[in-house]
Amino acid sequence: MKIARRNVPAEIPTASMADVAFLLIIFFLVASFYSVTRGIQFSLPKHDEAALTAEPEAATLIEVAADGALTVDSRPMPLGDLRGYLAPRLQRNPTKSVILQTSLEAPYEAMTDVFDELRQLGVRNLVIPTSTELQLYGLQQK
Amino acid sequence: MRIPRQKRGLAPVIPTASMADIAFLLIIFFMVTTAYSLDRTPMELPETEEQDQAQKGAAIIAITEDEVFRFSAGEADTQVVDGIDGLGAQIRAVTTGNSLHPFLVKADRRVKYRVIDQVLEQLRAAGAENVTLLSRGEGMS
Secondary structure (H helix, E strand, C coil): CCCCCCCCCCCCCCCCHHHHHHHHHHHHHHHHHHCCCEEEEEECCCCCCCCCCCCCCCCEEEEECCCCCEEECCEEECHHHHHHHHHHHHHHCCCCEEEEEECCCCEHHHHHHHHHHHHHHCCCEEECCCHHHHHHCCCCCC | CCCCCCCCCCCCCCCCCCHHHHHHHHHHHHHHHCCCCCCCCCCCCCEECCCEECCCCCEEEEECCCCCEEEECCCCCCEECCHHHHHHHHHHHHHHHCCCCCEEEEECCCCEHHHHHHHHHHHHHHCCCEEEEECEECCCC
16 A cells, blocks of 8 residues: 655744843843943053143143032132033144042042043043142142 | 624734744844953942044053052953062063053042053053043933
8 A cells, every 4th residue: 555645845944032131132132231331431641641631721621628618719619610611622722621620539430420421521631640740840739 | 684794703902923023033133243342340440531443352441549450351250460560560561472462551530640540650661552531421420
């Protein structure tokens, strides 16, 4: 007797492939949200380069006190007024130097608040001197 | 005369053949753009409105509120280092090979600026040039 051959088409089951793929997508989505890799970037001066590339007299000096209070060019100023003070000066001279000097006792957040404001204003020549550099240039660290 | 309704042999189906292709394309996109966090130290980052995307493979300097330093050259997870001198040695080990290697400073917002100043001193002494202060975007929970 002749047995009839069954005609089953050859195929690779791909029904679950989309499920697996979407599961992987969700994993990478979640992983990318948890990774904090954003911040404010700046360039440190090269080792053989002078730390203060600007003359302190020609630059705007912003001092951040231990309690976070600001003194701009020897005048006390709230952070909200900094934009109004600096914007016209930067319009006249876009390469105007700004020196940001923070008290060693101030919280880190007080420095980043001012730094953020200066970046938003578009300050191109921002100097953040370290305490050793301030001593080299005869400036007093508070 | 009554016309008999023709029976159609086509079953109603949603074509899903290309779904896997689209899904894999999205996977590749997320694989390329995801930067894995090498430091999972819980801390409160400062908030800033201005934010730049940090470079992949950057060395990480983590500073907690109680002034504990952790360091990673950018490949393995961060490890605790022995004070500011230990951190300085680790930074120099990275910059000796490549002074343009990017550094991420991940510090708690309540840390005294004295600590950040010491870290910047070490970075500058080691010849590092590219530094990013990690922050949280304003309004992000």
